[in-house]
Every structure is written in C-alpha cells, then in structure tokens.
Amino acid sequence: MTLATTGLVHPASFRDPSGFVFEREGTLYRQVAATFAADYDHLLASGLYERLVGERLLVRHEEVDVPPARPGAHRVLRPERVPFVSHPYEWSFGQLKDAARLTLRLQRTALEHGMTLKDASAYNVQLHRGAPVLIDTLSLRRAEDEAPWVAYRQFCQHFLAPLALMSKTDVQLGKLTRVFLDGVPLELCSRLLPWSTRLRPGLLGHIHAHAASQRRHADRPVAPGAVRMSRRALLGLLDSLEMTIEGLAWRPSGTEWADYYQAARSYSASALEDKRRRVLELVGPGPLGVVWDLGANEGAFSRAVAPRADLVVSFDIDPAAVERSWIAVREARDDRVLPLLLDLTNPSPAQGWAHEERASLQDRGPADLVLALALVHHLAIGNNVPLERISAFLAELGRTAVVEFVPRDDPMVQRMLAGREDVFGGYTLEAFEAALSQRFKIDGRAPIEGSSRTLLRLVRA
Amino acid sequence: MAVELAYLDPGAGSLVLQVVLGTIAAGWVFFRHLLQRLRSIGRRAPADPAALPAEAGPRAAEPRVDRSDIDRTGR
Numbered sequence: 001m002t003l004a005t006t007g008l009v010h011p012a013s014f015r016d017p018s019g020f021v022f023e024r025e026g027t028l029y030r031q032v033a034a035t036f037a038a039d040y041d042h043l044l045a046s047g048l049y050e051r052l053v054g055e056r057l058l059v060r061h062e063e064v065d066v067p068p069a070r071p072g073a074h075r076v077l078r079p080e081r082v083p084f085v086s087h088p089y090e091w092s093f094g095q096l097k098d099a100a101r102l103t104l105r106l107q108r109t110a111l112e113h114g115m116t117l118k119d120a121s122a123y124n125v126q127l128h129r130g131a132p133v134l135i136d137t138l139s140l141r142r143a144e145d146e147a148p149w150v151a152y153r154q155f156c157q158h159f160l161a162p163l164a165l166m167s168k169t170d171v172q173l174g175k176l177t178r179v180f181l182d183g184v185p186l187e188l189c190s191r192l193l194p195w196s197t198r199l200r201p202g203l204l205g206h207i208h209a210h211a212a213s214q215r216r217h218a219d220r221p222v223a224p225g226a227v228r229m230s231r232r233a234l235l236g237l238l239d240s241l242e243m244t245i246e247g248l249a250w251r252p253s254g255t256e257w258a259d260y261y262q263a264a265r266s267y268s269a270s271a272l273e274d275k276r277r278r279v280l281e282l283v284g285p286g287p288l289g290v291v292w293d294l295g296a297n298e299g300a301f302s303r304a305v306a307p308r309a310d311l312v313v314s315f316d317i318d319p320a321a322v323e324r325s326w327i328a329v330r331e332a333r334d335d336r337v338l339p340l341l342l343d344l345t346n347p348s349p350a351q352g353w354a355h356e357e358r359a360s361l362q363d364r365g366p367a368d369l370v371l372a373l374a375l376v377h378h379l380a381i382g383n384n385v386p387l388e389r390i391s392a393f394l395a396e397l398g399r400t401a402v403v404e405f406v407p408r409d410d411p412m413v414q415r416m417l418a419g420r421e422d423v424f425g426g427y428t429l430e431a432f433e434a435a436l437s438q439r440f441k442i443d444g445r446a447p448i449e450g451s452s453r454t455l456l457r458l459v460r461a
Numbered sequence: 462m463a464v465e466l467a468y469l470d471p472g473a474g475s476l477v478l479q480v481v482l483g484t485i486a487a488g489w490v491f492f493r494h495l496l497q498r499l500r501s502i503g504r505r506a507p508a509d510p511a512a513l514p515a516e517a518g519p520r521a522a523e524p525r526v527d528r529s530d531i532d533r534t535g536r
Contacts, residue, residue, distance in 0.1 A: 118468070152475050153470075220473060233486070233487045236487030386494050
C-alpha cells in the first residue's frame, strides 16, 4: 500500500480521479474528490443512493467527520466492509452472471435518477451476504443528455465475453479473466466462440460485430460528443444486453470432479454423519470468525459450521461444485457461505499493477479457522506436494485448522495410486503429524467411525 | 450540458456500435409494441359481441341513457 498523508491508500484504488479508498487504524474509508462533489451530491439528492441501498444493490456507507487522507476532499465516507474480497476469476458461471445482471440493473436504475455508471468493472462488484453488490459508490455520476454508455465496452469485456465463452465454448475459459484483468478482449472472444454464435443476434452484435467495430475504428478516434444516442436507444441497448445475458446458460455437470464425487462415495451415511458430528466438536461452539473451507466440494461442511461463523468461504477447484453451492446459497438466502473457485496447487496470486492491485489468497488471510477435509491426499499424492510444504501452507492460511488425514489403505487413495508408481512410502499419519508439529500444536484428534480416517485439530504455534 | 470526458477509454468502435445496436433494439421494441397494439385493436371487434367480457371496454359497462327525456326537457 502507498503511504498517504494520514492513511494507507488501497493499492487497487488509483485509476478513478473521483476518489479513492484508504485505510486508517483498521478502518476502511472512501475519500470523495472535490472535483466529484456535484455528482456525489446528486447521488444523494436524487434519492438514488437510498433506493440502491434499500434494494441491496449498493454497499451502504456513512459520511464521517475524519481528516481526509489527501488534500482536495469533498467528503470522507466509511463504507460497510466486505469481510472477504473475492476476484471475478474466482467466481463460478452463475456468480459472474448474477454480477452482470446487477450491473445492468444498476445502470437502468441510475438512468431513472439522471445518473449513469461511468465504469462497469467486475472488480466493482463483490459477493456479499449471498448476493452481488456494487462496492464503488463513485461509479455513479450524472448522465449527460443523449450520451452513449461509456462503460459499454468494459461491460462486454468483463461480463459478456467470459460468460459467452463459458456457456458456448468451455466453462474452463472463465480462467481467462485471471490473465486479462481488464476483461477478455472481444477480438479473442470472437475467435474462440463457435461460428454458430453468429446466428444469435445478441452475441452477433455485442461480441462479433463489436470486435469488428473496434478493429475498424482502431485508428479512427471519435471526437467527444460526436456520438449521440437517444434515451430510447440507450434503454434498447440495455434490453438487448439483458436478453443476451439471460440467454447464456451453463449446466453444472460433467466436469471431472463432479463425476469423481458422484462415482466414488467415500463414506457410508453413518460414517458421514459421524464425521459431521466430530468436525463440529473439533471446531468448537464458536464464534468462529471467518472460516476458509478448502476443497469444500458443494459446501456441505461449510453449511454445517456456518451458523457458528461470521462467514465461511467455501473454496473448490470444480466449477460444477461451486456453481451448485452458489445455487444453494441463493435459494436458501444463505448470507454466511461464499462459494469460490480455487485451485490450491496454483492459488490466486498477487497481480495487477506492481503486483499489488489484486491480492493473493495469502494476502487476504489468515482465516480464523481453516477446514481441510479430505484434501491432504489430493495434494500429497495427486500433486506430489511434500507433507512439510502442506503444513507450511496451512499455517500461512489459518490461525487454527481442522484437517482430515486419509490413509493409504483408504479406497480413495488406492484409486489414486492405481496405475502409477507408488513413491509415497512416507505418506503416513505419523509423518503427517510430525510435519504439522513444526508449525502447529495438535490439540485434538478424532477417528471417523466406519473408516480409517482421522481428524486433527491444529492451533498455530 | 458540456461534454464530459470519461476517465476510461470508451473505445471509438464501441461508441459507434452501441448507437447502432441500441437503435435497432429500440426499433424492435417499438415495432413489437405496435404489433401488439394492432392485434389488440383487432380483438376489440369480434364477430360475436356476446363473447366480449363484461370489462372489455368502458363503453360496454356504461348504463343505457334514455335520450327521449333529454329531448323533452330540451337539455
């Protein structure tokens, strides 16, 4: 973070001249620039702020009387803090689609109050309390008469392009958003989409023709104000984008891990119930604070501990599992579970400008409690990660942990070893405990009935 | 209102294209609406008046007026 006059400016908050986010004594603030005063005041006076907050589309803030971090402030705001900041490349198809819907709804509502979204970055949206919400209050400015939507290109790159690729080509292409932080280039998206998508009016217009138009005008700048657009046309554009987004679907089935979990049941019903009971005993009555459930699959254990936690971030590598978990969160209006995509063997790195804009997984921790249930054998045997390194990584991620050890004679491990050389002689419970003891104090053990598996409770040394 | 510049590059190709797409979309909505209006007008004059629902139009619910009284009083 950059040291400001009195506070630390958030490393991702430097592009928009309307203001910036800074932190002081553990509290997050947003400074509104004097040059943005008329727009900010209109946001409040027009009733748009109250409406958006009331409909849970915008994060709530309060104006506070504290010194600004830099000169030239109109106001200092204290926004409601999101307990875990996720990145769009950690979202499932449905989560990105919900964020796209939110952005279009915000733009439509803003227009009714004489305002507009001046940017449409997916990073301005967070999944908070079971739903997407805009966190950047300063994205809303007064609308000019007959002006086109300046954020149209960004919306298509950040939302429409990845959703179209995930829906029409392969869901794994959502990972492109991790490489292209300002959204998937439309030219690339157009080339990756099947030819048949040209028969769909929405994708033909907003992706293929859009890419062609960008190519055509690459060396022909348009003077500001030269392009005018009626209100009816602007609303038509939003209608068209909404229909295109709604027309994109992805059914969460058929991925490698979804099949794996369905094909290989690790527990009998009674053993699963015993595991659930013992996990709850080991985590304790709470309050647990922020919990990270690593390798959570569809989030059964995340949901089990959620009533005792402020938030359970439920990570899994499988897009289908995360999608199902998100659907369950939305249906149950569960505001304490946040499913996210994460490959632990290649977790989200620190990236963006100066490696500071988008925080790594470790930078967003440590969690108060880490759950690693039926995970270690995938790392140790499936990915050849030494037990000492697994222990060190867990110690970086959480202050305490509940970890399940799956021994070599377990059917799941036997299945992983079938057809490959067994070089895992050192994969034993004793060796694992020795590795853990370098970083943690093991203060609880519980065998799971009906299996040879063991649960361990760890407290960071 | 004076033209304000966006802090993001909106992209010349994107600006031009959205006007075209927005106009087409708005035109489509307009013609769809027009088509619906024409259809509803067509439905207002069915062959069998008895088939009209009671609330089909304000005229159907209006009470009959004996215009002979009006004629006699001269009002």
